[in-house]
Amino acid sequence: MKDIENRIEFWTKADEGRTKGRSMPHPFMSHPEMFQSKDVLEIGPGWGRQFKQLDPLVSTYCVADICQKVLDRKVYKDIDRVLIEDYQQDLNTKFDVIAFWYVIHHILGSELDDFFSFLNRHLYVGGSVFFNCPGDEFDQEIGSPENINGDGIKTTPHGLKKIKNMLQKYRFKISYSKDIALNCYVLLAEKIGDLT
Numbered sequence: 002m003k004d005i006e007n008r009i010e011f012w013t014k015a016d017e018g019r020t021k022g023r024s025m026p027h028p029f030m031s032h033p034e035m036f037q038s039k040d041v042l043e044i045g046p047g048w049g050r051q052f053k054q055l056d057p058l059v060s061t062y063c064v065a066d067i068c069q070k071v072l073d074r075k076v077y078k079d080i081d082r083v084l085i086e087d088y089q090q091d092l093n094t095k096f097d098v099i100a101f102w103y104v105i106h107h108i109l110g111s112e113l114d115d116f117f118s119f120l121n122r123h124l125y126v127g128g129s130v131f132f133n134c135p136g137d138e139f140d141q142e143i144g145s146p147e148n149i150n151g152d153g154i155k156t157t158p159h160g161l162k163k164i165k166n167m168l169q170k171y172r173f174k175i176s177y178s179k180d181i182a183l184n185c186y187v188l189l190a191e192k193i194g195d196l197t
């Protein structure tokens with residue numbers, strides 16, 4: 002991953018509380034059925050805002066992050082944790098749901114293909130990705146600021162059109178999409194097939 006050391010340093014400091022962003026902690030709670038009794042992978046769990054809400058509902062919960070400091074948080078001590086080195090890696094398991102909140106703009110444009118391939122490879126057919134992304138007003142390509150919520154080392158707000166194209170390319174069908182707040186466009190998409 003490009004600039005991985007700098008990115009890890011940024012998120013380690015963020016975890017220590019030196020960098021705090023403003024965002025909605027759990028934009029998904031109107032959909033508890035999405036997580037009920039499911040095997041869930043959360044990418045980029047941070048301090049555990051989503052984990053704490055969802056843990057009582059799920060069958061299993063696994064967290065994955067590029068930052069070891071995040072994974073070492075006490076809140077995750079009883080669950081599976083995966084250090085992400087790049088998105089070509091294979092966890093040799095599959096999930097019902099992969100969720101990531103306020104994370105996708107920290108995936109660089111050059112990593113998006115690997116990221117969406119990772120999502121497909123780690124979900125059962127019929128499983129879902131559930132995530133939020135900045136709305137089109139933050140799209141770099143249409144001239145908005147380069148960095149939002151601080152700089153996770155070249156944070157890249159991808160436009161919705163690009164995200165929707167990626168979902169289609171990696172065999173997801175969007176089942177729900179809604180602009181629920183500034184910087185919080187929610188997407189739910191079902192995996193309709195394996196990659197060939």
Ligand SMILES: C[S@@+](CC[C@H](N)C(=O)[O-])C[C@H]1O[C@@H](n2cnc3c(N)ncnc32)[C@H](O)[C@@H]1O
Nearest residue numbers: 012045046047050066067068071102103104107
């Ligand atoms: C803005 S925080 C969001 C944390 C949490 N989801 C929340 O809403 O409170 C971003 C999280 O993603 C992690 N992260 C940053 N870049 C990442 C990447 N390329 N892959 C996986 N996780 C990443 C950070 O370490 C951090 O845990």
